[in-house]
Amino acid sequence: LIENALGFLATDERHPLTGRPKDVDTFGQLRERLGDDPSRPSYHVTPPANWLNDPNGLIHWNGRYHLFYQYNPAGPFHNTIHWGHAVSDDLVHWEDRPVALTPSPDGPDRDGCWSGCAVDNDGVPTVLYTGGRDKRQLPCIATAADDDLTTWDKDADNPIIEELPTEPEVLRTEDWEGEFRDHCVWREDGTWYQLIGAGIEGGGGAALLYESSDLRDWEYQGPILAGDRDTAGTVWECPELLDFGDRQLLHISNYEDVVYFLGTYDDGEFDVDRRDKLDHGDFYAPQSMWTDDGRILTWGWLPEARDVSGQWDAGWSGAMSLPRELSLADDGGLCQRPAPELTELRGENTGYDVVRLDPGDTEQLPVESRSFELRATVRLEDAEAVELSVLESPDGEERTPIRYSYESEIAVDRSASSIDPQATGDTQSMRVQPYDAPLSLRVFVDGSVVEVFANERHCLTSRVYPTREDATGISLSADGGRATIASLDIWELDSVW
Ligand code: FRU
Structure with a gap:
């Protein structure tokens, strides 16, 4: 609590709400203060x-990449959200910038x-965002007052959309007059289009389309896609x-998951x-974000998996995923791979041409780290499963096994990840391709993040x-048969700050 109170004061000293000048050094001091926390990622963007x-x-x-994010400068909890700001020249190394958007008291x-x-x-760099006031969610617009995107002027006419669509009717809840927020804007043949996320009365989530000639005056068109509430959530x-x-x-977030839909979008329909x-x-x-050379890079929020008191104790909450390059495979499926720029962060390497595992064998790798990338090709041969265990203490009291099984599943078992009762202990899993082909695996471990890419498709x-x-060990083992791990590489990764 004391740590956090200090964090609060340090931010508040320079906070725009106090009228004092903003100063990025404050952020440097905050980062330094939290630098000893072993759970703090060093190569994933954090507040x-x-x-x-x-x-x-x-x-x-x-010439610079800008990443803004939902930020509460007052503490490690969700309230009075501002836009935090980080910039990068290379998509790998980041620098804190002053808070970009602050709620206006009036x-x-x-x-x-x-x-x-x-x-x-x-x-004119322009942002569209959702303002919150009382029980209303109100689309707002602001334009950059400088080329560093440090200062933003909000339109005097905000909000730019005041009426909720009635066809179909937007969902009312106890908290909200209408579940209606978040913005995706693009231009086609001189016309601006915008999607807003919503819930529909009696239905599920929906992505609502608007059209405009000037980004300010918007005409409602209807949903481009609406979900079935049982399978895709009540609000998108x-x-x-x-x-x-x-x-x-089209991807949407439905309180639980990020669901993507692949197909064709044409003239208002998906x-x-x-x-x-x-x-x-x-x-x-x-x-x-689109890069200049035409690639799509996607970042997601990695929420904490420890309880509120754990987040208060830490003094920080939330990290960004690595940037992921999205593309389509020849078979029409979605590919996701870590942005190639990230290889810049690679330091010391430990590599093997091949590791053969007999049933019941455990191979302890000679690397101790909480900040690395591991890349390998895994063939199950006749094993039921291969287990790659990371963040492992020598006696195995704490360990996080990543298990790839012949049922074509990858599971991250968190039951022994931490002896801290504040931490979540459930298992998370996903299906991958059938087991008879080798699995290409990339695992990024960073403080409290374990980010797994399988076959450049599934994450x-x-x-x-x-x-x-x-709890910094790494081991490999095979269950119920033999397995082969080929071209295994581990790299220490540098900090991005
Ligand atoms: C998603 C979300 C958005 C909203 C923002 C508020 O995590 O709930 O719908 O705009 O976060 O911080």
């Missing part, structure tokens, strides 16, 4: 201290500046439409032919909180 949720307003502007965003996106409006947050040329992808989860673990509300991110200083 300087306090609370972070969704990525927002991703844009490449004036504005429609008084209770929070919620999620939104950034667009280039003929040379943070919808995003991504164009892969012939095919399109025709779905595939559907899956973007990640099967602790990953939410992603947003994407599972888990948050874990080992307490023991010596």
